[in-house]
């Protein structure tokens with residue numbers, strides 16, 4: 279009994295000493311460090327900030343970082359309320375940044391691609407850059423041929439948002455920003471007070487919520503314009519990503535990408551993503567690529583699953599839930615290799631896809647589309663959740 283005890287004791291002593299044996303002996307200058315204890319890294323939810331440079335008119339801009347317990351990390355700047363990067367694990371737990379963008383503010387100041395941006399006052403196009411509200415015609419900035427795109431020449435993506443809240447608790451990390459768009463800005467009626475809130479949850483969701491109030495009848499349609507590549511930003515095209523859209527219908531467009539007003543079934547056409555289908559399988563049949571608004575089966579109003587994207591090599595899955603009635607599928611058709619982004623990556627055609635949750639394009643001129651009118655005393659709200667997992 280005694281001998282067995284002694285052997286066990288010696289074995290334990292050897293086992294405990296072994297890892298220490300590999301350590302080099304401390305030099306006289308190096309004080310003997312404390313015994314090495316294997317500490318399993320526990321990540322906490324966190325919300326931090328650091329300077330991100332200044333705009334041409336000298337306004338200081340900040341970069342915020344939200345991190346969750348699984349290592350997901352979202353970096354956001356208050357310039358354009360832009361999502362600068364989003365790191366998400368693959369099926370082996372390896373993190374990669376899955377959104378296109380720039381390392382420094384300068385890239386964002388110059389861009390016309392809306393990488394990661396908060397888009398408003400009206401995301402997407404308004405035909406002939408005009409609409410009539412309560413019998414009054416409003417003329418907007420025409421920045422896309424004769425049409426108005428993504429809020430005009432200086433939309434919400436090109437203004438400095440005011441930080442309102444930055445915190446983390448055991449369940450989520452949150453950043454809230456606000457912006458007041460003045461009456462007649464880019465031609466829109468009414469002072470519009472808006473907020474956008476990014477929340478990273480412990481369940482690997484990035485939630486983006488918007489609120490807005492006006493003092494005069496106006497139109498509002500806010501979205502986030504992130505360009506995703508679930509294999510990692512800048513690593514190649516997204517044609518092999520498998521997409522499912524919870525949409526039986528879409529809104530066909532004219533040459534200027536303005537909806538004709540028709541709501542058409544996707545059945546028997548390359549527009550059909552009701553069952554999982556690779557983005558590239560029929561893309562050649564839709565001209566330059568997908569740049570279409572899908573009519574979600576949910577009808578909007580309640581948070582419902584709109585899209586699921588699966589990337590086979592990394593195993594990453596992104597699900598999008600939204601309260602919006604539509605989603606724009608845009609397959610980076612205008613990326614042409616002239617932009618160099620994060621990590622020196624060159625962004626070529628179809629190197630990313632966007633799924634911009636929204637009301638339908640040109641709704642202010644289409645009385646049959648769900649209304650985008652906001653009256654004084656009403657509150658505009660919109661929520662979109664990006665949920666990440668692997669397969």
Ligand code: BGC
Nearest residue numbers: 390391392569606608612634
């Ligand atoms: C539009 C595209 C446009 C792109 C700009 C998308 O939302 O649908 O037509 O070129 O934004 O980045």
